[in-house]
Amino acid sequence: MNIGLMLLLSLHVLSAIFWAGSTFVLARTGGSGIDALRRPQFGAAGVAIVTGVPLAAILHGAAFGRQEQVLMVAVIAAVTALIVQIMDRAQPARSQRIAGGLLMITVLGMVIARYVA
Numbered sequence: 001m002n003i004g005l006m007l008l009l010s011l012h013v014l015s016a017i018f019w020a021g022s023t024f025v026l027a028r029t030g031g032s033g034i035d036a037l038r039r040p041q042f043g044a045a046g047v048a049i050v051t052g053v054p055l056a057a058i059l060h061g062a063a064f065g066r067q068e069q070v071l072m073v074a075v076i077a078a079v080t081a082l083i084v085q086i087m088d089r090a091q092p093a094r095s096q097r098i099a100g101g102l103l104m105i106t107v108l109g110m111v112i113a114r115y116v117a
């Protein structure tokens with residue numbers, strides 16, 4: 001693994017952790033504290049997606065085996081979580097809970113994808 005790939009993966013994982021972590025916390029607080037977290041949360045979501053796409057292209061190219069199928073489910077869950085967080089801003093207690101469940105699927109999918117046969 002070269003240094004560029006390591007940096008890309010590090011940026012991806014750090015931003016993804018912040019996005020998912022802040023969502024889990026806000027789901028538990030019923031959305032309390034959302035004002036301080038909304039912008040950084042969207043920023044982290046953007047960085048996770050912008051770094052995830054080149055990672056997928058570099059590591060998986062045009063392949064579409066089991067591993068890529070698991071990654072695709074994870075990506076769809078992440079994009080849906082972002083849409084819910086954008087569309088349902090008036091009800092943060094609900095949107096953060098839904099997005100939290102979806103981001104759990106994302107994190108698990110991202111982490112286990114390489115181990116599926």
Ligand code: HEM
Nearest residue numbers: 016020048049052053055056059075078106107110111114
């Ligand atoms: C469009 C969105 C995303 C794309 C295209 C994407 C793509 C990828 C790819 C290709 C990898 C490397 C997998 C491998 O080792 O082969 C990866 C790793 C990872 N992704 Fe994502 N990702 C996205 C969003 C997210 C989000 C939202 C999260 C968490 C909330 C996340 C968490 C992770 C984690 C934790 C890893 C490291 C897995 C490991 O090395 O064990 N990703 N992602």
